[in-house]
Amino acid sequence: MKYSDFADKFNPDCGILQLMNDLSYAVNQDKDICMLGGGNPAAIPEMEACFRSELKQLMDQGNEFEEMIGNYDAPQGNHRFIRALAGLLQDTFDWPVTEKNIAVTNGSQASFGIVFNLLSGRYGSGLSKHIRLPLAPEYIGYADVGLGENELFQSSQPIIRMDEDDGLFFKYRVDFENLEIGETCAAICLSRPTNPTGNVVTDTELAKLSMLARQRDIPLIVDGAYGLPFPGILFVDANPVWEDHVILCLSLSKLGLPGARTGIIVANEDLIALISRSNAIFNLAPGRFGPSLLTRLVQSRELIPVCRSVVQPYYEERVNHAVRMVRERMAGIPVRIHKPEGAMFLWLWFEGIPVSSEILYQRLKQRGVFVIAGHHFFPGLQESWQHKHECIRVSYAGDPLKVEQGLQVIAEEVRRAYDPVPRTVTTAGA
Numbered sequence: 535m536k537y538s539d540f541a542d543k544f545n546p547d548c549g550i551l552q553l554m555n556d557l558s559y560a561v562n563q564d565k566d567i568c569m570l571g572g573g574n575p576a577a578i579p580e581m582e583a584c585f586r587s588e589l590k591q592l593m594d595q596g597n598e599f600e601e602m603i604g605n606y607d608a609p610q611g612n613h614r615f616i617r618a619l620a621g622l623l624q625d626t627f628d629w630p631v632t633e634k635n636i637a638v639t640n641g642s643q644a645s646f647g648i649v650f651n652l653l654s655g656r657y658g659s660g661l662s663k664h665i666r667l668p669l670a671p672e673y674i675g676y677a678d679v680g681l682g683e684n685e686l687f688q689s690s691q692p693i694i695r696m697d698e699d700d701g702l703f704f705k706y707r708v709d710f711e712n713l714e715i716g717e718t719c720a721a722i723c724l725s726r727p728t729n730p731t732g733n734v735v736t737d738t739e740l741a742k743l744s745m746l747a748r749q750r751d752i753p754l755i756v757d758g759a760y761g762l763p764f765p766g767i768l769f770v771d772a773n774p775v776w777e778d779h780v781i782l783c784l785s786l787s788k789l790g791l792p793g794a795r796t797g798i799i800v801a802n803e804d805l806i807a808l809i810s811r812s813n814a815i816f817n818l819a820p821g822r823f824g825p826s827l828l829t830r831l832v833q834s835r836e837l838i839p840v841c842r843s844v845v846q847p848y849y850e851e852r853v854n855h856a857v858r859m860v861r862e863r864m865a866g867i868p869v870r871i872h873k874p875e876g877a878m879f880l881w882l883w884f885e886g887i888p889v890s891s892e893i894l895y896q897r898l899k900q901r902g903v904f905v906i907a908g909h910h911f912f913p914g915l916q917e918s919w920q921h922k923h924e925c926i927r928v929s930y931a932g933d934p935l936k937v938e939q940g941l942q943v944i945a946e947e948v949r950r951a952y953d954p955v956p957r958t959v960t961t962a963g964a
């Protein structure tokens with residue numbers, strides 16, 4: 535069969551495809567493998583029980599279940615959910631958000647697909663614009679969503695700050711002095727906490743980015759998939775922001791509902807109207823399951839307290855465990871970890887490692903340990919930078935024993951890479 539040029543947009547080598555294929559392979563395997571690569575959230579028993587109980591209540595209430603499965607929602611998304619969410623955001627943060635500022639999508643990946651393409655690309659017969667990622671590394675899933683002719687992103691190399699108190703940690707900071715926000719920049723975008731690093735861009739950095747965007751009359755896109763107000767997977771203090779020029783993209787996935795495929799966009803009324811139109815054209819309406827399941831928790835204002843009392847402590851315990859394991863298993867290896875301030879990943883940097891992170895990824899995969907090679911996380915970075923090939927992303931959301939086993943195998947492979955003396959290798963389960 536022959537396809538149009540549009541088919542070329544679906545690059546078979548893209549990182550997000552590799553990641554999702556690895557994830558489904560790992561989930562469907564009986565073999566003893568360690569899946570530390572995917573973005574699946576942790577299975578938190580209290581959250582699973584909570585969603586089960588919400589679903590039971592929904593099924594026992596009049597014909598709500600039948601309405602959920604039997605009716606399309608509005609293109610903007612479920613009105614009751616949107617009304618409840620606007621109320622929650624007004625009450626909790628005093629944001630001037632109304633129902634006209636919120637739209638539902640089929641997952642925040644879908645939100646980025648439409649938002650980035652609405653803003654980037656050709657403007658009339660004039661300029662072609664891009665999205666500025668002020669802090670690479672950034673989320674792998676952004677990389678291939680551009681449908682225009684030109685590069686969707688331009689991204690900026692960060693400043694690397696070593697932690698003065700603990701030599702294991704470093705942190706990326708925005709390099710404001712070299713941050714170019716020129717005429718061809720359509721928007722600034724960052725994930726907070728950042729996937730893959732767990733970085734939480736500080737309130738001060740965020741305020742500066744917001745001011746820069748406002749001065750240039752462009753939006754600031756904040757990807758809050760792991761962040762505020764929910765699921766709130768942060769281990770440092772930070773405040774969420776929303777103003778008319780901010781496009782806040784949220785998701786129900788990392789609460790524990792990736793199967794519900796629900797994204798939420800909080801933005802100015804114009805953009806929300808465009809998202810609704812695009813929902814109608816491409817999907818008729820967004821899915822109804824996630825919003826229906828969550829409406830009562832949002833209405834009753836229980837959602838944020840549940841995130842604070844269940845989700846956040848769960849991940850904090852897990853990150854502390856994972857860091858302890860790195861200290862223990864990688865003693866003597868020149869490893870550094872990006873300060874894990876949120877999300878569910880350790881970003882490991884092996885400075886000067888003689889093999890690329892892609893080769894490390896392949897060797898680990900052969901031993902049943904799945905991670906993600908670092909170079910995938912630098913969309914739009916023009917400069918060649920060795921650092922891109924010295925890092926890997928490791929998820930600590932899965933079974934802690936698997937995380938331990940996986941880190942052990944990573945330690946062995948990294949030692950072998952630095953000191954390539956032949957030795958027999960074992961697989962993760964051995």
Ligand SMILES: Cc1ncc(COP(=O)(O)O)c(C=O)c1O
Nearest residue numbers: 573641642643725729759785787
């Ligand atoms: C930073 C970030 N943004 C967006 C997404 C997309 O999430 P979803 O489409 O499940 O809402 C992910 C998924 O892993 C992510 O890590």
